[in-house]
Amino acid sequence: MHQPDRETLHTEEIRKIQLARLRKTIRHIGDNNINYHARIGGVDPEEIVNLSDLAGLPFLTKEDLRNEYPYNLVCAGMEDIVRMHVSSGTTGTPIINPYTRNDVNQWREIMARCLATAGVGRNDVIQITPSFGLFNGGFGFHYGADTLGAFIIPIGAGRSSLQLQFFRDLKTTALGAIASYPLRLMEVAREQGFDWSDTELKVGIFGAEIWSDEMRSRIEAEMGIKTFDIIGMTESGGIGMGIDCEAQEGIHVWEDHYLVEIIDPDTGAVLPDGEMGEMTVTTLTREALPLIRFRTSDITAVVSRDPCSCGRTHLRIERITGRTDDMLKVKGVNFYPKQVEALLLGIEGVGMDYLIKIDRVAGRDSLKIAVEADDPEDVKLAEKLNRVLQDYLGVGADIELISIGEIERIPGKAVRVKDTR
Numbered sequence: 479m480h481q482p483d484r485e486t487l488h489t490e491e492i493r494k495i496q497l498a499r500l501r502k503t504i505r506h507i508g509d510n511n512i513n514y515h516a517r518i519g520g521v522d523p524e525e526i527v528n529l530s531d532l533a534g535l536p537f538l539t540k541e542d543l544r545n546e547y548p549y550n551l552v553c554a555g556m557e558d559i560v561r562m563h564v565s566s567g568t569t570g571t572p573i574i575n576p577y578t579r580n581d582v583n584q585w586r587e588i589m590a591r592c593l594a595t596a597g598v599g600r601n602d603v604i605q606i607t608p609s610f611g612l613f614n615g616g617f618g619f620h621y622g623a624d625t626l627g628a629f630i631i632p633i634g635a636g637r638s639s640l641q642l643q644f645f646r647d648l649k650t651t652a653l654g655a656i657a658s659y660p661l662r663l664m665e666v667a668r669e670q671g672f673d674w675s676d677t678e679l680k681v682g683i684f685g686a687e688i689w690s691d692e693m694r695s696r697i698e699a700e701m702g703i704k705t706f707d708i709i710g711m712t713e714s715g716g717i718g719m720g721i722d723c724e725a726q727e728g729i730h731v732w733e734d735h736y737l738v739e740i741i742d743p744d745t746g747a748v749l750p751d752g753e754m755g756e757m758t759v760t761t762l763t764r765e766a767l768p769l770i771r772f773r774t775s776d777i778t779a780v781v782s783r784d785p786c787s788c789g790r791t792h793l794r795i796e797r798i799t800g801r802t803d804d805m806l807k808v809k810g811v812n813f814y815p816k817q818v819e820a821l822l823l824g825i826e827g828v829g830m831d832y833l834i835k836i837d838r839v840a841g842r843d844s845l846k847i848a849v850e851a852d853d854p855e856d857v858k859l860a861e862k863l864n865r866v867l868q869d870y871l872g873v874g875a876d877i878e879l880i881s882i883g884e885i886e887r888i889p890g891k892a893v894r895v896k897d898t899r
């Protein structure tokens with residue numbers, strides 16, 4: 479562990495720290511930004527007596543952040559801002575998250591914890607494949623690995639052949655990536671006859687996209703590594719808010735830095751542990767853009783607040799199932815793309831790529847799924863996929879088997895759904 483004393487705090491101590499830091503954050507907002515303070519009802523920190531009082535404060539949405547572009551909610555003087563990142567995948571007005579020096583150091587700390595949780599240390603060689611730019615991924619890995627004293631290969635996105643060459647020649651032991659990038663690497667490796675057993679790779683730390691357990695097993699088997707699911711977003715200060723551990727029984731969220739609630743996305747009510755809902759994030763140690771009840775749109779549930787077999791005591795949440803704005807409604811049935819992925823990839827003969835196409839034909843929803851398969855002529859496989867989807871999701875789909883490589887590979891996050899309704 480990077481910080482064993484913090485990572486194994488007794489639950490009651492964590493609650494005390496959270497309450498003190500929540501009050502401090504509210505005071506910080508009140509002292510630095512009248513506009514933001516008014517948005518949270520002008521609340522006095524002393525009015526927050528218990529953590530449950532947080533539920534009385536209003537939510538903050540992505541739309542709110544966008545409307546306050548670029549700096550209307552910033553709680554620090556511009557002379558104290560040292561860098562920024564921008565939320566990815568958005569169209570129109572971007573969401574800017576500026577960092578103070580303390581924010582950068584906070585990021586270092588949580589990323590170092592995450593990488594250490596994945597087993598990365600000063601003897602490791604980490605190849606950082608997310609881009610170094612407005613997207614926070616590259617820099618996040620960099621700060622964490624730098625703190626731990628690992629050897630950093632800041633290669634950034636793309637150049638898959640060179641990536642493979644470096645894995646082998648530079649004896650890379652850890653790979654940081656956007657979750658769909660390992661698929662590209664595996665594909666290029668197959669084309670080039672690259673043998674993963676010629677590398678020293680032992681761990682992969684993947685995030686920024688939703689990836690199923692089935693995808694995880696396939697990556698682990700083919701690359702011969704253990705994988706770790708890392709969470710976090712631009713708004714929360716970048717990746718590193720949490721990660722799953724060796725036990726793979728939920729994602730630990732660093733509770734001395736973040737307070738998460740799971741709410742009913744329709745009513746806004748806080749849900750009991752175990753129930754699926756939308757995660758909100760309240761930051762407890764961020765200065766430039768603190769968040770109070772930020773609606774992440776990520777769907778998850780609290781798995782456990784008990785100490786984990788890894789020794790850490792910070793609560794665990796389910797791996798992200800979907801996003802509120804990702805949920806598909808076809809022929810009256812609601813489901814997430816990840817559920818489709820899990821069903822498809824659980825079946826032999828199916829490749830790693832697929833595209834869900836939804837359209838409206840003659841006033842009715844039409845669901846087509848293009849699935850890359852080892853044998854695109856395999857009629858029985860197509861029938862089987864249709865049956866499995868019907869059984870588990872309650873909706874049938876027109877399955878179109880295609881050859882491996884037919885779906886367009888694009889840099890950055892993978893496109894899995896085309897909804898043209």
Ligand SMILES: [Zn+2]
Nearest residue numbers: 723786788790
């Ligand atoms: Zn654990």
